[in-house]
Amino acid sequence: MKLSSLLAKDGLQRLPARVRRRLALEARRLVSVGVAHVPPLRSGLELLSFELSLLLAQGSKDMYGASYYGAGRNPLDREGNSGYEHYRRDSSHANKAAYLLWNHFDVRTSLDVGCALGFTVQALRELGWDTQGSDFSDFAIHHAPWDVKPHLSLGDLSQRLPFDDGQFELVSAFETLEHLPPSMVPHAISELHRVTRGFLVVTAPSFGPCGTGPDGWFDGKVRPERLEHYRSLGPDYLGPVPEVDLARDEWGRPLEGHVTIASFAWWRRQFESAGFVLAPALEQRMYADIQALGLQGLWNLYVLHRPGVALPATDLRTPEEQARLARRWDVPLGAG
The missing domain is CATH 3.40.50.150 (Vaccinia Virus protein VP39)
Known part of the structure; x- marks a missing residue:
């Protein structure tokens, strides 16, 4: 199934266009480099999971790096906190x-x-x-x-x-x-x-x-x-x-x-x-x-x-x- 069709399924069309564009780019990149343990894509929801799999499998350290542990604003929490601020x-x-x-x-x-x-x-x-x-x-x-x-x-x-x-x-x-x-x-x-x-x-x-x-x-x-x-x-x-x-x-x-x-x-x-x-x-x-x-x-x-x-x-x-x-x-x- 084409990426455009996947993105139109399961309500993903409600996501902002920039997010959908990013998903498509990440999916193409994943196909080009190959990532273990990611199943074939059959739906738009799997495509979103696919993008997150990429972040993990390709070693995205910015998600669980300094910001996650309190050094600066953290994007993983609604208040900029991950639970690790001043972590002791x-x-x-x-x-x-x-x-x-x-x-x-x-x-x-x-x-x-x-x-x-x-x-x-x-x-x-x-x-x-x-x-x-x-x-x-x-x-x-x-x-x-x-x-x-x-x-x-x-x-x-x-x-x-x-x-x-x-x-x-x-x-x-x-x-x-x-x-x-x-x-x-x-x-x-x-x-x-x-x-x-x-x-x-x-x-x-x-x-x-x-x-x-x-x-x-x-x-x-x-x-x-x-x-x-x-x-x-x-x-x-x-x-x-x-x-x-x-x-x-x-x-x-x-x-x-x-x-x-x-x-x-x-x-x-x-x-x-x-x-x-x-x-x-x-x-x-x-x-x-x-x-x-x-x-x-x-x-x-x-x-x-x-x-x-x-x-x-x-x-x-x-x-x-x-x-x-x-x-x-x-x-x-x-x-x-």
Whole structure:
């Protein structure tokens, strides 16, 4: 199908002409250079995903460079903020993420994918874990704290991560997979499956019934004028939400760079297709911590494991150990 025909489908004609011209140029460039893991284009919506795939697969560092981490106005947020302004370990959710993993897993080797400046890696290493981190942004790796930088690597989930098969007992990806277009998600999850021999913990913006924790929501994820439409679709709607209906910043880009917004059922299907097994009982216990940590309105959780892997024991940590670490890291347990 011709590019002009693709651009006329699925409501993309509503986009500004300059955006449609850019899509066409990016698509032609992608065809000329070749990019892995991008499917054949069949619709205008796939063309929009196609353009975002290009930005990731060709290593666009300006999207996740200095502006994303607070050095100047950031186009990924309606207020010019990405959540990383004045980004420090004590002002981020890094200690909470590390506490969540420590409280429920008894492992020694772990990988944090989408680690940003490596604060969660730093926290877990303080506890004696052999934790490494990987991120797409060379800016983030370069500006990581000196003591954690040797344990961080550049990694692109649209390609092969720089780690061996089954290298880690636990892999985490906090608020990371939603930055990939839907066409890249299966490959990304297959890479997470490849490098873990045990467990995977993921948070990603989701909607619909959860079953192990609070249900998801559309607010802040889709355009305000489309909220009622998506709420009316009921629990059977899986998503992902089409690109044209995603919430946007004032620059017209998906809010905070989130380009895959889907239901719990859709995400779980992706994990199971990659070979993971759901761990609902463990997930439910971890959701209790998410509430206690004050993250219930922010994080939608998924806990998976490789087939045949024994689940960790309940109550791994004593109340005294939990309270001691919470004080050390100033983690506000009971904030939910």
